[in-house]
Amino acid sequence: MEAEPGGGRRFRDPGVRLWHFAREILVRCPRCDARALVAVHPGHRDGHTYAVGWLTAPHRLTCPACGHVAAWTPQRWRVGAGDAYFTPRGVLAVPAFGGADDPYFGLPLWLRRSCCGRVLWAYNAAHLELLEAYAAATLRERPRPAGSQSMLERLPAWMKSAGNRAEVLAAIRALRDAA
Numbered sequence: 001m002e003a004e005p006g007g008g009r010r011f012r013d014p015g016v017r018l019w020h021f022a023r024e025i026l027v028r029c030p031r032c033d034a035r036a037l038v039a040v041h042p043g044h045r046d047g048h049t050y051a052v053g054w055l056t057a058p059h060r061l062t063c064p065a066c067g068h069v070a071a072w073t074p075q076r077w078r079v080g081a082g083d084a085y086f087t088p089r090g091v092l093a094v095p096a097f098g099g100a101d102d103p104y105f106g107l108p109l110w111l112r113r114s115c116c117g118r119v120l121w122a123y124n125a126a127h128l129e130l131l132e133a134y135a136a137a138t139l140r141e142r143p144r145p146a147g148s149q150s151m152l153e154r155l156p157a158w159m160k161s162a163g164n165r166a167e168v169l170a171a172i173r174a175l176r177d178a179a
């Protein structure tokens, strides 16, 4: 982000998708309500040719506060189960990304807050940082090259509205303090 003459802020969309931020998802621990982490199981982190490989790999929930651990195992795809990933071991359902719950365990995200009558949410600090840079910008440029829609292009209209900028930024900053 660079300052513009006249005090505006210029920002170019880096073109990342929501799933880019899914390597570390902060959630509320179902046992103690503290901040817990959902991530690929350590034994399944490497060796994926495509992102969909680690997105559908076994995941683990860990809570540093109470020690709670839970496992998520890849789900078989069924009709109506969203996107399918064809592997030599069978067809897996790709978790649905989007919304204020984590796509693996369905737990409420740690970084979520009421804003403009809706819910503003992020998976982790890096995700929040990009939302902040976008919200603060007065001149927003599309990704280069423009491909299928980026995470920022898919944001709801209320988050993109200049009229909501101050409230959206305040919510993001409050979440950042809690991150």
Ligand SMILES: [Zn+2]
Pocket: 029, 030, 031, 032, 033, 034, 036, 063, 064, 065, 066, 067, 068
């Ligand atoms: Zn806990």
